[in-house]
Amino acid sequence: MGGWAIAVHGGAGVDPNLPQDRQEEAKQLLTRCLNLGISALRSSLPAIDVVELIVRELESDPLFNSGRGSALTENGTVEMEASIMDGPDRRCGAVSGITTVKNPISLARLVMEKSPHSYLAFSGAQEFAKQQGVEMADNNYFITEDNVGMLKLAKEANSIMFDYRIPICGSEPCSAVVESPIQMNGLPISVYAPETVGCVVVDSQGRCAAATSTGGLMNKMTGRIGDSPLIGAGTYACDLCGVSCTGEGEAIIRGTLARDVAALMEYKGLNLQEAVDYVIKKRLDHGKAGLIAVSSNGEVAYGFNSVGMFRGFATEDGSMEVGIWE
Amino acid sequence: MGWAIALHGGAGDIPRSLPLERREPRKAALRHCLQIGVDALNSHRSPLDVVELVVRELENNPHFNAGVGSVLTSNGTVEMEACIMDGNTKRCGAVSGLSTVKNAISLARLVMEKTPHIYLGFDGAEAFAREQGIETVDSSHFITPENIERLKQAKEANRVQIDYTQPIKKVGDKIPVPDGDSQIGTVGCVAVDGLGNLATATSTGGLVNKMVGRIGDTPIIGAGTYANNLCAVSATGRGEAIIRGTVARDVAALMEYKGLSLNDAATYVVEGAPSGTTGLIAVSAKGEVTMPFNTTGMFRACASEDGYTEVGIWPGELRE
Numbered sequence: 001m002g003g004w005a006i007a008v009h010g011g012a013g014v015d016p017n018l019p020q021d022r023q024e025e026a027k028q029l030l031t032r033c034l035n036l037g038i039s040a041l042r043s044s045l046p047a048i049d050v051v052e053l054i055v056r057e058l059e060s061d062p063l064f065n066s067g068r069g070s071a072l073t074e075n076g077t078v079e080m081e082a083s084i085m086d087g088p089d090r091r092c093g094a095v096s097g098i099t100t101v102k103n104p105i106s107l108a109r110l111v112m113e114k115s116p117h118s119y120l121a122f123s124g125a126q127e128f129a130k131q132q133g134v135e136m137a138d139n140n141y142f143i144t145e146d147n148v149g150m151l152k153l154a155k156e157a158n159s160i161m162f163d164y165r166i167p168i169c170g171s172e173p174c175s176a177v178v179e180s181p182i183q184m185n186g187l188p189i190s191v192y193a194p195e196t197v198g199c200v201v202v203d204s205q206g207r208c209a210a211a212t213s214t215g216g217l218m219n220k221m222t223g224r225i226g227d228s229p230l231i232g233a234g235t236y237a238c239d240l241c242g243v244s245c246t247g248e249g250e251a252i253i254r255g256t257l258a259r260d261v262a263a264l265m266e267y268k269g270l271n272l273q274e275a276v277d278y279v280i281k282k283r284l285d286h287g288k289a290g291l292i293a294v295s296s297n298g299e300v301a302y303g304f305n306s307v308g309m310f311r312g313f314a315t316e317d318g319s320m321e322v323g324i325w326e
Numbered sequence: 327m328g329w330a331i332a333l334h335g336g337a338g339d340i341p342r343s344l345p346l347e348r349r350e351p352r353k354a355a356l357r358h359c360l361q362i363g364v365d366a367l368n369s370h371r372s373p374l375d376v377v378e379l380v381v382r383e384l385e386n387n388p389h390f391n392a393g394v395g396s397v398l399t400s401n402g403t404v405e406m407e408a409c410i411m412d413g414n415t416k417r418c419g420a421v422s423g424l425s426t427v428k429n430a431i432s433l434a435r436l437v438m439e440k441t442p443h444i445y446l447g448f449d450g451a452e453a454f455a456r457e458q459g460i461e462t463v464d465s466s467h468f469i470t471p472e473n474i475e476r477l478k479q480a481k482e483a484n485r486v487q488i489d490y491t492q493p494i495k496k497v498g499d500k501i502p503v504p505d506g507d508s509q510i511g512t513v514g515c516v517a518v519d520g521l522g523n524l525a526t527a528t529s530t531g532g533l534v535n536k537m538v539g540r541i542g543d544t545p546i547i548g549a550g551t552y553a554n555n556l557c558a559v560s561a562t563g564r565g566e567a568i569i570r571g572t573v574a575r576d577v578a579a580l581m582e583y584k585g586l587s588l589n590d591a592a593t594y595v596v597e598g599a600p601s602g603t604t605g606l607i608a609v610s611a612k613g614e615v616t617m618p619f620n621t622t623g624m625f626r627a628c629a630s631e632d633g634y635t636e637v638g639i640w641p642g643e644l645r646e
Contacts, residue, residue: 090570090571091570092569092570094541096447096541097447097448115537116537116566117536117537117540117541117565117566118565118566118569118570119540119541119542119546119569120537120539120540120541121422121423121447121448121539121541122423122447122448122449122539123448123538123539124537124538124539124540125539126539127538127539128537128539185442186442217443220443221441221443221446221450221454222449222450222453223446223447223448223449223450223451223453223454224443224445224446224450225420225422225443225444225445225446225447226445230445230546230547230548231546231549231569231570231572232546232547232548232549232569232572232575233546233547233548236572249444250442250443250444253418253444253445253547253548254416254417254418254444254547255416256547256548256552256572256575259548259572259575259576259579260575260579263575263576263579263583264583267579267580267583267584268583268584285416
C-alpha cells in the first residue's frame with residue numbers, strides 16, 4: 001500500500017433524467033480535475049496544496065454548485081461557503097456568507113494560515129478577503145442563467161410541494177415535479193441542483209487533506225449555513241484520512257459524517273472502505289448524502305445513498321475512474 | 327436511574343487568586359441556575375426545555391460570556407452565537423453573529439423548530455429573529471464595563487486568545503490581566519431525564535478582541551455541542567482547539583465505537599486536547615455526570631436526582 005491518491009466530487013443527488021450531454025460535460029470536468037491533481041501529485045505538491053488547486057478549478061467552472069454556478073438564495077443572490085483541513089496537525093479554515101470572493105476555498109485557506117481563527121463569515125470574512133487582497137468579483141459573476149431558472153422552479157415547487165403526489169397532467173410548472181418524484185432537501189431532484197464540490201488527497205508522504213466548497217441549498221434562507229464549512233460535518237482530515245461530503249446538509253451535520261469516518265477508523269479499527277460504508281448506511285437516518293475519502297495508506301473510497309453522485313478518483317498505481325451512477 | 331444536570335460558565339485560566347468579589351457572584355449564579363434546572367427536571371420538563379431555560383438564565387447574567395456580559399469583537403461590538411441539540415432525534419439548531427437578540431439560545435431553538443435548516447448566521451439570523459418576534463434589544467444591552475476594559479487590555483497587549491497551533495501568530499505570552507478571568511468563554515447546560523432523554527445547549531459571546539465574523543466552536547455541531555441517544559455534551563475553552571478536536575462528538579464516539587464509559591470518554595478527550603484549552607460537561611442516558619477540564623479552572627455545577635450536588639471553579643473542590 002502507499003502512494004498518492006485523489007478523489008473529487010461534484011455533488012450527491014443527481015436527476016436520473018439528466019440529459020446525456022450534461023452527464024458528459026460533468027464527467028469531462030471531473031476528468032480534467034483528476035488530471036490536474038495527478039500532475040500536481042507527480043510534482044510532489046503537498047496534499048493541502050492539491051486539494052485547494054482542484055477545488056479552485058471546480059469553483060471556477062460554472063457547471064457544479066460552487067463559486068461560479070453556485071445555487072441561489074431565496075433573494076436570488078449567491079452566498080458561498082467552504083472549508084479546508086490539513087491532516088497532519090488538523091489545521092483548518094472555513095468561510096461562510098461569501099459574496100464577492102472568486103475562490104472561497106482559497107479564502108478558507110487564508111483563514112487557516114493568516115488569521116488567528118478557524119472560521120470567518122459574512123462581512124467579517126469579506127473584510128478579511130479585502131485585507132488579504134484576494135481576487136474579487138461582483139456577485140453577478142457567480143450567477144448563471146441556469147440557476148436563475150432553477151430558483152424560479154424551486155420557488156414554484158415549494159409552493160406546490162404538498163400537491164406533488166396528485167397527478168396534474170399537462171400542467172407545465174408541475175411536469176418536472178411529477179416526472180421526478182425523487183426529492184432531496186424538500187425539492188424535486190430536477191430542481192435540487194447537485195450541491196457542493198470537494199476534493200480529498202493523500203500525497204506520497206502519506207499526508208491527507210480535504211476541501212469542500214458550495215453555494216449551498218437552492219432557495220435557501222439568506223444566512224443559512226450548511227455542512228460544507230463545518231469541520232467534522234462536511235470536511236475532515238487527520239493523520240488517518242481525508243473526507244469531503246455532499247448531499248443534504250442538515251443530515252450531514254446531524255451525522256457528523258466526515259469526522260465519523262475517521263472516528264470509526266481510529267476508535268473501532270475499521271479500514272477506510274468499511275468506515276465509509278458504515279457511515280453511509282448508519283449515520284444518515286433518512287438523509288441522502290455521499291462522500292469521498294482517502295487514507296494515509298494511499299487508499300481511496302466513496303459511498304452514497306442518494307441517486308447518483310458525480311465523482312472520480314485516481315491512485316498512483318494507475319487506476320482512474322469517473323462516474324455518476326451506482 | 328434518575329435525572330441529571332450539569333452546567334458551566336466557561337473554562338479558562340481562572341487563577342486561584344481570583345478575588346472574592348469576582349468569585350462569589352459567579353458561584354451564586356451557578357447555584358441559582360442549577361436550582362432552576364433541578365426544579366424544572368423535578369416538574370418533568372423535557373431536557374430540551376430545561377437546557378434552554380438554564381442557558382437563558384446564564385445568558386441574562388452579566389458575569390458570564392454569553393448574552394449580557396458577552397466579550398467584544400475587535401470593533402467593540404457583540405456577536406453572539408448559540409446551539410441546541412436534542413439527543414434522541416439529533417435535531418439541532420445553531421445561530422451566529424447575533425447582536426440584538428436577547429437570548430441567542432432561544433433563537434437557535436427556533437431555527438431547529440421553525441425552519442428546514444440547522445444554522446443561520448448574521449443578517450439572515452437577525453432577520454429571522456424579527457420574523458419570529460423573539461425579544462430583541464439594542465446591542466448596548468449586552469455590553470458591560472468589564473468587557474470594555476477587557477477589550478482595551480487585549481488591544482494594548484495586542485493579542486487575541488489564540489490557538490497556539492496556528493503557526494503564523496506569535497504564540498501569545500499570557501500577560502495576566504488584573505481580574506485574571508479574561509479567558510472565560512461560553513455557557514452551557516446538559517440534562518437527562520429519568521427516561522434517558524438527553525439535550526445540550528451552549529451559548530457564547532466568543533473570544534475577546536476576535537475578528538468581526540469569527541465563528542467559534544459553540545455553534546458547530548460536534549465541536550462545542552453534541553447530543554445523541556448516549557450522551558449530551560457542551561464544551562468550552564479555546565474555540566479553535568475544540569473545532570479541530572471535534573470535542574463534543576468525540577466523547578459520544580468513544581462511548582459508541584470504543585465502548586468507553588461517559589467518564590472515561592470525557593476524560594480521554596480532555597486529556598488529549600492541548601493543555602489549557604478544553605473543558606466540558608456531559609451527562610449520559612444512564613444519568614451519569616462528568617465535568618472534566620484541562621484548564622486552570624472551569625465555572626461549573628451539577629446535580630443528580632440521588633441528591634448529589636457540586637458547584638466549583640477549580641479542580642478538587644469539595645462538594646457543597
